[in-house]
Every structure is written in C-alpha cells, then in structure tokens.
Amino acid sequence: MEEEILIKAQDKKNKNEVLLYLLKNRGKYVSGEELSEKLNVTRTAIWKHINGFKKLGYEIDSVPRLGYCLKNSPDILYPEEIWKDEELKFLGNKIYYYESIGSTNEKAKILAVNGEPHGTLILSEKQTMGKGRIGRKWESPKNEGIWLSMILRPNLSPEEAPKITLVAAVACAKATRKHGINCAIKWPNDILYEGKKLAGILTEISAEIDRINHVIVGVGINVNTKKFSVELESIATSLYLIKKEPVDRKKVLIDFLKEFEYFYSKLEKGEFQDVLKEWKALNCTIGRNVKIIGKTKEIEGIAFDIDELGALLIRKNDGSVERILSGDVSLR
Amino acid sequence: MEEEILIKAQDKKNKNEVLLYLLKNRGKYVSGEELSEKLNVTRTAIWKHINGFKKLGYEIDSVPRLGYCLKNSPDILYPEEIWKDEELKFLGNKIYYYESIGSTNEKAKILAVNGEPHGTLILSEKQTMGKGRIGRKWESPKNEGIWLSMILRPNLSPEEAPKITLVAAVACAKATRKHGINCAIKWPNDILYEGKKLAGILTEISAEIDRINHVIVGVGINVNTKKFSVELESIATSLYLIKKEPVDRKKVLIDFLKEFEYFYSKLEKGEFQDVLKEWKALNCTIGRNVKIIGKTKEIEGIAFDIDELGALLIRKNDGSVERILSGDVSLR
Structure with a gap:
C-alpha cells in the first residue's frame, strides 16, 4: 500500500x-x-x-x-537535524521529509522533472514500496534505516553516470566505517558486511542522448533493523545487528552526506582518480573469481579491475577480457 | 508563458x-x-x-x-481523428490532447514517471516552450504543425536508445514523403528539405544503468507554418512553404504514427537492419564531408557510415576512424 x-x-x-x-x-x-x-x-x-x-x-x-x-531529540531524521551541520554545501539545500512514502526514488524523479534543484533530498522514515535494482523490493521499515534519494544535476555525459554510483558507494562505506563497521563495496552498488547486504544504491538517470537532465541516487542503509523478513534474513544485515546496539541514524546520515559531498566534489574537479582509488581500497570484488549474470548471458572469470567509467573488467578463462557495465555479480 | x-x-x-x-x-x-x-x-x-x-x-x-x-472537420488533431484509423496498434491507446502546453516532452516525462503506458501520446495544438536538443527552443505556433510526444517502454538497454531516434527519423521522413516532399534525414535527428529544417526529433530516456524505464520521443513537424521568426526563416521550412498550399495535418500525423509503428515493430522483432537500410536510403549525411561540434572537441572528416547503435562513423584526414554518438553536424 x-x-x-x-x-x-x-x-x-x-x-x-x-x-x-x-x-x-x-x-x-x-x-x-x-x-x-x-x-x-x-x-x-x-x-x-x-x-x-x-x-x-x-x-x-x-x-x-x-x-x-x-x-x-526523537529518533527522526527531521530536516533541522541535517541543517544544524554547517559543513554541507549543496546536499539538503532543499529537503522533502516524509513520515511515509511509496519510494523516495519515484518521488525524486517526479520532483526532478518538475525542476527541483541540484542537491534536493527526499527523506522518508519508511518506504512502502522501496526499490532495489531491476525493480526489486527494498525493505524499508519505519525509523529503522536511512531511506533517501538525492536529485543531482551533474555536468556529465550519460555514459559517465556510473561514476556517481561509485561516489555514493564510497561515501556509504566511509560513513558506516566511521561507526566501526568493517564493510566492503561489492561492485556495482552494494555495501556488504561479512557477505551480507548492509546498504544499497540505486542510480537512475534522465537524459538526452548526449546530455544528462538529472541523476537520482537512491540510498538505503539498514541502521537499526532488528529483524528482516525470512526471505532476507540470510542475506541482509544492519548496523544494529552487527554492533548489538542501536546506532544514531542522524549521525550516520550526516556522515554519509558529508562524505558524498567530498567525493562528489572530486568528481566535479576532474579528480575522479581519487574516488577510484578509495573505491578500490574499499571493494571486495576485484581479485575475485566472479560469475556475472547479465540480461542476455553469463560470464565467469577473474574481476581484475574497474575502468575510468566504473565498468568491471573480467579476465575470462580463455584469457580474453570483457568489460561489464551491469549485471548481478556472485563472488565465488 | x-x-x-x-x-x-x-x-x-x-x-x-x-x-x-x-x-x-x-x-x-x-x-x-x-x-x-x-x-x-x-x-x-x-x-x-x-x-x-x-x-x-x-x-x-x-x-x-x-x-x-x-x-x-476543423483543423485540429482531436483524438477521435486518430482513433478512426483502425490500423494503429499501440500508439494513441491513450491520448492527452492539449490546446496549449509548455512542452509535450516535459509533460510526457511527468506522465511516464506516473506510470502512463507504452504508446501514450501527448499532443498539443501549440507549445509555448517547445524544446529542441540541448535545451534549444522549438517554435510551435498554434495549429500550424504536429507537436507530439510518445511514451515508449522498450525492452532495450540504455545504449540502444539512439535506435529509437533512427526509427522516428525514418517514420518522419516517410510520412512527409507521402505528401510529395523530397526530404532527407540529417544525422542524428533532423529532417531537412533543401537544407532547411522541416522536422526534428528529441529523444529522452529515463534509465537505471542497465535498464530503460521509459523513452520519450518528441516530434515536431512544421506542416502549415507560413512564416518563421527572423532567427529561423533562413534555416527552417514547412510543408506549406514547400508545396505552396495547406496540408492536412491529420493525414500527416496518422501517416507518421503508422510508419513509426511499422519500423518500431522491426526494432522489436530484431530486424533493426531494415530500419538502418531505410535510414541510409533516406539520409543526406553519409558520404559527406562533415564537421562535428561536440561538447569538448571538434572533428572533421568524411561521414562514411553509421553503426548498429546509430553512432556516426567519421574517417578523419589522418585516416583514423571516430565513432560519434552526438553533436552538431555541419555538412560541408
């Protein structure tokens, strides 16, 4: 509903x-x-x-x-809790704050088409139809996590959009690590702890052939989730389940926003190499045997690097190299 | 306004x-x-x-x-005028018909995010803020042209989206040729008659990294425009100005929709080669010396082909080949 x-x-x-x-x-x-x-x-x-x-x-x-x-303060992500931090430059210059919503990404898309500016945040305490990649469901129970979307208007070509997913993944990993969580990034968009999903990122773009209109970055971080559905309990985790104590969602949120601004500014200044370096330091995909299930085919091999645009490079058993833009990765 | x-x-x-x-x-x-x-x-x-x-x-x-x-019948593009044609399969199964609107593409984007189905048409007798590529203006005076947008939900990856622009260009050229106009397609999205712009296409997509949410194809055809602004009169033309008589907009519209459905079905059936063949037969770019002004650089050379994804292939003077996805082409 x-x-x-x-x-x-x-x-x-x-x-x-x-x-x-x-x-x-x-x-x-x-x-x-x-x-x-x-x-x-x-x-x-x-x-x-x-x-x-x-x-x-x-x-x-x-x-x-x-x-x-x-x-x-109550355990809510009320906009003033973000605005009290004076370091933030553009994220949250406008905030839509919901008690409940279908999906923050869906709402962000509508708001973006209606012209809401770069940096607008859509935050909700709960999502009733939270989305993961490829139309998958993302459980987003009330007050238990950070469910947000950001409207961005970068000066990038559409093929560069995956860079923003990498920025978000680095920011997300950094922010949770600040809370003592030794998490890792699984290409392209998951934050894992001991193989279980702690956070996810869903990037969507609106573009002409050669020009981005806007990018929506949706982020879900399982902060104080105490129990997942049967379907997810073996593959998902939360800061609470890892630390065995409640974590201040406001702090995690602000840490994430600051980290995102920091690495996004790298991207803007042409210093994307620094983002890649951080991504590589935090990732758990490179160097692993992987199987990738794409829309039309499966590929197996060693993930040996990512390229400038964030594509995963796979060396297959026959020695040939494939460049993967998307797909489900399973680590072997 | x-x-x-x-x-x-x-x-x-x-x-x-x-x-x-x-x-x-x-x-x-x-x-x-x-x-x-x-x-x-x-x-x-x-x-x-x-x-x-x-x-x-x-x-x-x-x-x-x-x-x-x-x-x-009055000279209006009233939905029943389209629905009386029984050949159309999906285009216009839902129609939003405006007397006046800012931009049909902008409206289509909002309607698409709100879930309107594949084939929905947005038609307006007039646009007050009609859009061309890269935020350019498109003059759309009342009852003088066909100003429409189509919501499409193709099963394509984002990199294949330019194929839809080619489908629309072929349909547009075919439809106007039916009215005796010897027009040609200039890569990527213009329909020209004797070097002047008769129609234009603006394709916009909403997508995840690997999956299209929807495609909006905006089409503007100058049908009965009698006079363009000073700015445009040397570079734009209309069916009326070419034929020296008014043309039935309803017929042009229905011809376009039928042609579009025909070539779109080719794309869906994996017969995109047929679209490319038609596109090549109708185009005025291949074989020409061109200069392409891109976002970051200029390229000069001979446009010798387009590839499977609709990119223009340029052989530069030094013999090297560049693949161009977008940019402004000037024919030399």
Missing part, C-alpha cells in the same frame, strides 16, 4: 531557527527573551514552535525564569 | 463513438435513430454530443427526418 505522508518540504534558508538554536544548545537552558532577541521572533511564536517540536517527540523542558532546555 | 489547456485525456476504448460514426460516414446523413440503435446511446445524449462537436468546430448539418451529416 502506498500511503504518502509529507511532514515538510522546505528550503534550508527557511529552516526553523528556534529548533536550531535549541539543538546547538542541547542540555542548556535558553530563555525565551534570548531566543526572541537573537532570532527576532515574538515570544508567542516561540511558544508555538516549542509546542510543535514537542509533538514531533522533542523533549523540551520549560522552566519559568530559566527558559527552555532541549533534553532529548 | 506556460499556459496549459488540456482538452481531454482519454483511453482509446472510451473513444466517442458518435463522432467516430459521423467521421466514418462523412458527407452522409445519419439519422438520430440509427445512431441511437447502433451505438446504444439515448437521443438526448446524441444531441448533447453533437453540440459539443459543433463547439470544437465540426460542421454538422441537422435536418429533421434526415438526421445529422458531418460536412467538415
């Missing part, structure tokens, strides 16, 4: 300064007067905002004379 | 049988009783329909006892 509940769609420049101020002063009491003066908002407006945040699950103490104190 | 006026969006199976009956019996009197019995519609409903058609510009005589007689 595709229920869609939008919580808000907003530009970073219209972010809620009251919540931001409380987030930055977490644990401290901030007087209504201070908020009102610094942010140029009336005391009544502040009071209304505070009530709104409480409804979202923010624990805010109000003590006469002392003021307001943010004690605890 | 992007004004959008939708006249109707309808499935072929819900076509208006009253209008169709009159169209098929053009010039003959059909009694209300006959219509009512054959089509299982009340006499009042028929009367209402007839009034609606008159408002659209259909000249319908009503004579007591004789009945209704369609004398003249």
Whole structure:
C-alpha cells in the first residue's frame, strides 16, 4: 500500500531557527527573551514552535525564569537535524521529509522533472514500496534505516553516470566505517558486511542522448533493523545487528552526506582518480573469481579491475577480457 | 508563458463513438435513430454530443427526418481523428490532447514517471516552450504543425536508445514523403528539405544503468507554418512553404504514427537492419564531408557510415576512424 505522508518540504534558508538554536544548545537552558532577541521572533511564536517540536517527540523542558532546555531529540531524521551541520554545501539545500512514502526514488524523479534543484533530498522514515535494482523490493521499515534519494544535476555525459554510483558507494562505506563497521563495496552498488547486504544504491538517470537532465541516487542503509523478513534474513544485515546496539541514524546520515559531498566534489574537479582509488581500497570484488549474470548471458572469470567509467573488467578463462557495465555479480 | 489547456485525456476504448460514426460516414446523413440503435446511446445524449462537436468546430448539418451529416472537420488533431484509423496498434491507446502546453516532452516525462503506458501520446495544438536538443527552443505556433510526444517502454538497454531516434527519423521522413516532399534525414535527428529544417526529433530516456524505464520521443513537424521568426526563416521550412498550399495535418500525423509503428515493430522483432537500410536510403549525411561540434572537441572528416547503435562513423584526414554518438553536424 502506498500511503504518502509529507511532514515538510522546505528550503534550508527557511529552516526553523528556534529548533536550531535549541539543538546547538542541547542540555542548556535558553530563555525565551534570548531566543526572541537573537532570532527576532515574538515570544508567542516561540511558544508555538516549542509546542510543535514537542509533538514531533522533542523533549523540551520549560522552566519559568530559566527558559527552555532541549533534553532529548526523537529518533527522526527531521530536516533541522541535517541543517544544524554547517559543513554541507549543496546536499539538503532543499529537503522533502516524509513520515511515509511509496519510494523516495519515484518521488525524486517526479520532483526532478518538475525542476527541483541540484542537491534536493527526499527523506522518508519508511518506504512502502522501496526499490532495489531491476525493480526489486527494498525493505524499508519505519525509523529503522536511512531511506533517501538525492536529485543531482551533474555536468556529465550519460555514459559517465556510473561514476556517481561509485561516489555514493564510497561515501556509504566511509560513513558506516566511521561507526566501526568493517564493510566492503561489492561492485556495482552494494555495501556488504561479512557477505551480507548492509546498504544499497540505486542510480537512475534522465537524459538526452548526449546530455544528462538529472541523476537520482537512491540510498538505503539498514541502521537499526532488528529483524528482516525470512526471505532476507540470510542475506541482509544492519548496523544494529552487527554492533548489538542501536546506532544514531542522524549521525550516520550526516556522515554519509558529508562524505558524498567530498567525493562528489572530486568528481566535479576532474579528480575522479581519487574516488577510484578509495573505491578500490574499499571493494571486495576485484581479485575475485566472479560469475556475472547479465540480461542476455553469463560470464565467469577473474574481476581484475574497474575502468575510468566504473565498468568491471573480467579476465575470462580463455584469457580474453570483457568489460561489464551491469549485471548481478556472485563472488565465488 | 506556460499556459496549459488540456482538452481531454482519454483511453482509446472510451473513444466517442458518435463522432467516430459521423467521421466514418462523412458527407452522409445519419439519422438520430440509427445512431441511437447502433451505438446504444439515448437521443438526448446524441444531441448533447453533437453540440459539443459543433463547439470544437465540426460542421454538422441537422435536418429533421434526415438526421445529422458531418460536412467538415476543423483543423485540429482531436483524438477521435486518430482513433478512426483502425490500423494503429499501440500508439494513441491513450491520448492527452492539449490546446496549449509548455512542452509535450516535459509533460510526457511527468506522465511516464506516473506510470502512463507504452504508446501514450501527448499532443498539443501549440507549445509555448517547445524544446529542441540541448535545451534549444522549438517554435510551435498554434495549429500550424504536429507537436507530439510518445511514451515508449522498450525492452532495450540504455545504449540502444539512439535506435529509437533512427526509427522516428525514418517514420518522419516517410510520412512527409507521402505528401510529395523530397526530404532527407540529417544525422542524428533532423529532417531537412533543401537544407532547411522541416522536422526534428528529441529523444529522452529515463534509465537505471542497465535498464530503460521509459523513452520519450518528441516530434515536431512544421506542416502549415507560413512564416518563421527572423532567427529561423533562413534555416527552417514547412510543408506549406514547400508545396505552396495547406496540408492536412491529420493525414500527416496518422501517416507518421503508422510508419513509426511499422519500423518500431522491426526494432522489436530484431530486424533493426531494415530500419538502418531505410535510414541510409533516406539520409543526406553519409558520404559527406562533415564537421562535428561536440561538447569538448571538434572533428572533421568524411561521414562514411553509421553503426548498429546509430553512432556516426567519421574517417578523419589522418585516416583514423571516430565513432560519434552526438553533436552538431555541419555538412560541408
């Protein structure tokens, strides 16, 4: 069932300064007067905002004379949680934040055609029809993972689009490694831990023959999933299952966004070699015997490298080399 | 200014049988009783329909006892004008028909993401922001041309998408040739008459790395344009300007759709060679000295062939061969 509940769609420049101020002063009491003066908002407006945040699950103490104190944030990926990080340059300059959605990629495609700018994020606490590659399902239970799509408008030709998948894979691996997870990238788009899928990336493009209109990068990271369906439990894992403790989704999200911006800027500056180097350092496909099931044929051999455009290079048993743009890889 | 006026969006199976009956019996009197019995519609409903058609510009005589007689159709591309042709298999099974729209391709992209089926047509009497390749403008004055987009869902890999541009070019050339115009195809997407642009094709795709979600083919044919803007008058032409008489847009449209279905079915059946053969017979690029201005470089040489995927093959002066996927070609 595709229920869609939008919580808000907003530009970073219209972010809620009251919540931001409380987030930055977490644990401290901030007087209504201070908020009102610094942010140029009336005391009544502040009071209304505070009530709104409480409804979202923010624990805010109000003590006469002392003021307001943010004690605890709920486990939600509310846009201000991203905007409080000042390092982000373009990701999240506009955010569509949903409580529930069919698929963030499907929504992103519509928004992109409607002209939403480079860097727009579509975030949802839950997907009812989350998508993997080739129309596969991606389980996206409520508040358990990071389910997001990014609208990008790179100056690349369509054949270069796979580079963006590599950027996303590196960013995803780096962000989860920051949380102590020794994961690896399986070509082209999976993040694995001990052979089980921890995260996935789905890149979709809209293009003329020689020009990209936009790229949608969908990312799913299993953060606090405690139990997968029978179908998936032998092949999927989550940060929670690996670490045996809940992980702060907000931190993982922001780490991912920062890493993505960093490596995307490499791509933009013509330093894609640096991305490839990181990708190779993090991957678990190169050097392995692989079997690739493509649309029309199967190929077996040793995956010995990837090329400039992100294609996998396979040396077959007869010594010949094949360049693989896509397909399902099984490591032997 | 992007004004959008939708006249109707309808499935072929819900076509208006009253209008169709009159169209098929053009010039003959059909009694209300006959219509009512054959089509299982009340006499009042028929009367209402007839009034609606008159408002659209259909000249319908009503004579007591004789009945209704369609004398003249207006110069509009009303869906029933397409549906009266029984040969069409999938094109136009659903039609969005506009009096005015920004761009049929932009609308088609949104409709495609929303799941509209293979073969859906978006037709408009006028485009206020018609698009050519690389974001160029395409003049699309009211009732003077055929401005349409087709939603296609082919089972092709993204790199094969240019094949569809070739199919559309062949169909476009064939359809205009049926009206006595000795036009030629200039690689990759223009239909020329004596060096001037008569029609153009804009193909856009939405895809995963290895799988097409959908293809939008936009077609613009200058049919009855009497005068182009100063900017275009030296490089554009129309059927009217060539033949010095108005041409029936409905006929050109239906001829194009039939030709497209014919050559598209070749593509589907693995007989793309036949499309290539036709394309080569109709083209004015192969064998010519050309200069190609690409995104990053210019290439000069002889265009000696196109390959299986529709790329242009250039033999440069130093004897080396380049494969060109896109760019602006000038014939020398």
